[in-house]
Amino acid sequence: MRKALPAAIPFLVVTLALEWLVRAGFVPAFLVPPPSAVLQTMIHDWPELFAALLKTSAGAVIGFALSAIGGIAFAVFLSSSRAIQRAFYPYAVFFQTVPIIAIAPLLVIWFGYGMRTVVASAFIASIFPVIANTLSGILSTDPALRDLFRLYGATSSATLWKLRIPAAMPQILTGLRIAGGLAVIGAIVGEFLGGQGLGSVVDIARTQQRTDKVFAAVLLASVLGLALFGFINIVSRLALRRWHASEQN
Amino acid sequence: MTEAGVALRLQNIRRAFGDLTVIDNLSLDIVAGEFLAILGPSGCGKSTLLRIVAGLTPPDSGTLQITPPDLRFQNAFVFQEAHLLPWRTVLENAALPLELMGVDAAERTARARATLAEVGLADAESRYPAQLSGGMRMRVSLARALVTKPRLLLLDEPFAALDEITRFRLDVRLRDLWIERGMTVIFVTHSITEAAFLADRAVVLTRRGCGVKLDRRLDLPRARDNDLRLSPQLAVEMQALLGAMEEEG
Ligand SMILES: Nc1ncnc2c1ncn2[C@@H]1O[C@H](COP(=O)(O)OP(=O)(O)O)[C@@H](O)[C@H]1O
Ligand SMILES: [Mg+2]
Numbered sequence: 001m002r003k004a005l006p007a008a009i010p011f012l013v014v015t016l017a018l019e020w021l022v023r024a025g026f027v028p029a030f031l032v033p034p035p036s037a038v039l040q041t042m043i044h045d046w047p048e049l050f051a052a053l054l055k056t057s058a059g060a061v062i063g064f065a066l067s068a069i070g071g072i073a074f075a076v077f078l079s080s081s082r083a084i085q086r087a088f089y090p091y092a093v094f095f096q097t098v099p100i101i102a103i104a105p106l107l108v109i110w111f112g113y114g115m116r117t118v119v120a121s122a123f124i125a126s127i128f129p130v131i132a133n134t135l136s137g138i139l140s141t142d143p144a145l146r147d148l149f150r151l152y153g154a155t156s157s158a159t160l161w162k163l164r165i166p167a168a169m170p171q172i173l174t175g176l177r178i179a180g181g182l183a184v185i186g187a188i189v190g191e192f193l194g195g196q197g198l199g200s201v202v203d204i205a206r207t208q209q210r211t212d213k214v215f216a217a218v219l220l221a222s223v224l225g226l227a228l229f230g231f232i233n234i235v236s237r238l239a240l241r242r243w244h245a246s247e248q249n
Numbered sequence: 250m251t252e253a254g255v256a257l258r259l260q261n262i263r264r265a266f267g268d269l270t271v272i273d274n275l276s277l278d279i280v281a282g283e284f285l286a287i288l289g290p291s292g293c294g295k296s297t298l299l300r301i302v303a304g305l306t307p308p309d310s311g312t313l314q315i316t317p318p319d320l321r322f323q324n325a326f327v328f329q330e331a332h333l334l335p336w337r338t339v340l341e342n343a344a345l346p347l348e349l350m351g352v353d354a355a356e357r358t359a360r361a362r363a364t365l366a367e368v369g370l371a372d373a374e375s376r377y378p379a380q381l382s383g384g385m386r387m388r389v390s391l392a393r394a395l396v397t398k399p400r401l402l403l404l405d406e407p408f409a410a411l412d413e414i415t416r417f418r419l420d421v422r423l424r425d426l427w428i429e430r431g432m433t434v435i436f437v438t439h440s441i442t443e444a445a446f447l448a449d450r451a452v453v454l455t456r457r458g459c460g461v462k463l464d465r466r467l468d469l470p471r472a473r474d475n476d477l478r479l480s481p482q483l484a485v486e487m488q489a490l491l492g493a494m495e496e497e498g
Contacts, residue, residue: 243335
């Protein structure tokens with residue numbers, strides 16, 4: 001709780017400043033709602049918003065889990081040879097460059113309205129950093145240690161599980177941290193077009209000019225992003241605290 | 250002497266990297282149980298030679314004959330730095346080779362413990378590499394190499410990064426271990442003092458093409474301690490090695 005304090009201060013300052021700017025008439029309330037109005041909406045529409053939050057969370061978390069598993073597995077596959085990397089890495093980059101908003105309509109056509117589209121969108125938006133970071137971690141495994149494993153006749157699965165994956169763990173976790181936020185964005189984009197959740201709340205509120213409700217939903221989406229980020233930080237701390245400088249002290 | 254060392258015969262070994270011929274037509278006979286030091290200017294191919302002997306890289310031509318042949322895992326390799334697995338405890342690091350060779354958990358723990366005691370690390374088994382000094386890490390690395398009871402121990406400038414007093418202690422310990430175990434040792438170094446202090450035979454390589462500049466039997470007592478370092482006998486041997494090194498420098 002004490003560690004959250006420094007982050008709470010800018011939030012409070014900006015909130016209070018916004019409130020003042022809107023009330024004093026510097027910013028019109030239909031463009032930026034005063035934070036007090038957002039809070040009221042949050043309370044008033046809580047059942048609807050909370051249900052949407054749960055839906056979005058499910059979509060984002062499932063999409064994130066799939067890209068964590070799929071991304072690590074794909075990176076392991078890519079790391080197996082330089083030829084395989086040349087053949088397949090460009091397609092991984094596709095996930096990085098594809099504008100998720102542009103292919104979301106296709107996802108709706110393929111997966112229909114609902115959770116599957118949302119999960120697919122979260123997955124596509126978040127898998128690339130997992131692949132890229134895992135691959136770079138695996139490829140930078142200490143060559144002396146690879147020699148050592150070879151010297152003792154280690155099988156390739158022993159080398160993978162006892163050397164390459166643990167050695168890449170700091171970078172895998174960096175990839176997952178980035179992927180968490182992207183999965184939330186992906187889920188919301190998916191919901192814009194083909195699902196129910198915070199994304200659809202935003203979309204509907206927008207057409208009704210309910211900026212207060214848009215803000216309330218966006219706020220909840222960022223809380224979800226933060227929660228995912230916090231979860232990965234805890235995992236990272238548990239996994240690395242004994243040996244990696246990034247998690248010591 | 251429980252583990253006899255292996256004998257080695259290198260004949261007309263050649264190895265090039267692209268246009269750069271690192272080792273050209275090198276022949277060397279190493280007697281079973283010998284402690285051989287290999288000296289040479291930096292970049293002359295000492296590490297390459299050691300990797301060829303370890304089977305980590307093949308020669309372009311020439312033959313390497315080990316007697317008795319084909320014993321699996323009879324080699325051990327110690328690198329210039331400790332190269333431990335930072336996510337494993339000292340004990341788990343020392344037991345790694347046995348683990349990769351498929352020795353069961355109880356036996357490998359017992360053997361790793363015994364070997365750690367031999368290098369003076371009995372109390373450190375549950376610590377992580379990040380919590381150790383450079384000298385202790387190198388001791389773990391030595392224990393990891395010795396745990397399989399190798400018949401050929403290859404060391405590539407292992408103590409070069411340590412402070413002098415730590416290096417002196419490890420030199421003495423290594424020499425004692427060699428006397429106790431009777432394995433064949435090839436110790437690569439660029440330190441004339443260290444080569445003369447440790448070995449029974451020293452080979453100085455030429456700067457280019459990696460021929461043998463000097464092959465000298467060192468006339469020093471079998472058991473060695475730090476008193477030897479200031480003795481006239483050692484000075485005589487160092488003088489001879491220095492002369493050969495200077496002609497190459
Ligand atoms: N894998 C490699 N690829 C290309 N050149 C190499 C490789 N390994 C070593 N060399 C070159 O071979 C020469 C000898 O290297 P090395 O055996 O490491 O020398 P030393 O251990 O005596 O310092 C150096 O010039 C080095 O740059
Ligand atoms: Mg070298």
